Amino acid sequence: MKVSLLDYGAGNLFSLECALRRLGAETERIATREALRRATVLAVPGVGHIGALVRALEAAGTRETLCGRIAEGIPVLGICLGMQIFFAGSDEAPEMRGLGIFPGRVKELPPTVKRPHMGWNQVTPRASSRLLRGISESDCFYxxxxxxxxxxxxxxxxxxxxxxxxxxxxxxxxIFGVQFHPEKSGATGERVLRNFLEAAQ
Structure with missing residues (x-):
């Protein structure tokens, strides 16, 4: 299986490439509408500012193509900022529109806690989740x-x-998305990536 990684100039591509290759997947970096149209499995990694991501997609002319491919049913995994872009908008850049695949807005974490939220934390999975199959409440992600x-x-x-x-x-x-970084989350993150690859078959 080949996973196409959307390269808009700010994603953590190398770590994700390594993690996917360890699971037996081929990877390629893509950045054009033509490459998006050819992709059969897609990952949208992301770090940085959501406004910069939106502007990068619009500058490359890939925003509408990305939305179209997702609507057609291509398996897609959004990671961190790559998941946030699936929503209608974000408090980080109120003037920018997300892809609107999921309704609602991305919110800022409250000022009562340390920001950024950086490090390991537990995730409570829904029993019906394909992506988090085999993950328990004691498992931690980065x-x-x-x-x-x-x-x-x-x-x-x-x-x-x-x-x-x-x-x-x-x-x-x-459509799958995670706020954590599976490529930096050891064996538990590897399990999530494996689940995505299996769901994409």
Whole structure:
């Protein structure tokens, strides 16, 4: 299986490439509409500012193509910022529109806790989740973020708490997203990536 990694100039591509290759997947980096149209499995990694990601997609002319491919049913995994872009908008860049695949907004973590939320934390998986199959409430994942979709978000597959309950994972049909970094989360993160590859077959 070949996984196409959307390269918009700010994603943590190398770590994700290594993690996917360890699981037997081929990887390629793509950045054009033509490459998006050819992709059969897609990952959208992300670090940085959501406004910069939106502008990068628009500058490359890939925003509408990305939305179209997801609507067609291509399996897609959004990671951290790559998941946040699936929502309608974000408090980080109120003037920017997300892809709107999931309704609702990405919210800033409360000022009562350390931001960014950086380090290991537990995720409570929903029993029906394909992405978090085999994950228990005692398993920890690596997070690095200051914004997240709320725990009331549509398509919740797992919840984490840091000052507020937030969506640690979402899924709907062919669409999967995680707020944590599976490529930096050891064996538990590897399990999540394996689950995605199996769901994508």
């Amino acid at each position: 997070f690095a973020h200051s914004f997240a979709p709320g725990a009331e978000a549509e398509g919740i597959a797992g919840v984490c708490t840091h000052g507020m309950a937030f969506a640690a994972a979402v899924e709907r049909r062919n």
